[in-house]
Amino acid sequence: MPVKAFVLIVADPALTPEVFEQLCRVDGIAEVHQVMGPYDIVAVIEVPSLAEVPSVISTHIRRVAGIESTTTCVTFPGKEGATEA
16 A cells, blocks of 8 residues: 655745746656645655655755755555544
């Protein structure tokens, strides 16, 4: 079962469009969204194992010019898309 993580990104406001475009081309990132609020971009990582998450973040995401900070939330394995009633 693949591992999914949400990366909450604060970007330099002047470089947000460029950061977004670069993240769209990163292997291991399944989705990229520009958002409003305390974060500018949310990237969704999907990789085969938990061991690959740090590499995608440190090697590919944090090296993008214009990214000021990241917060990563790794999902629990199990019921994908399940909701509690």
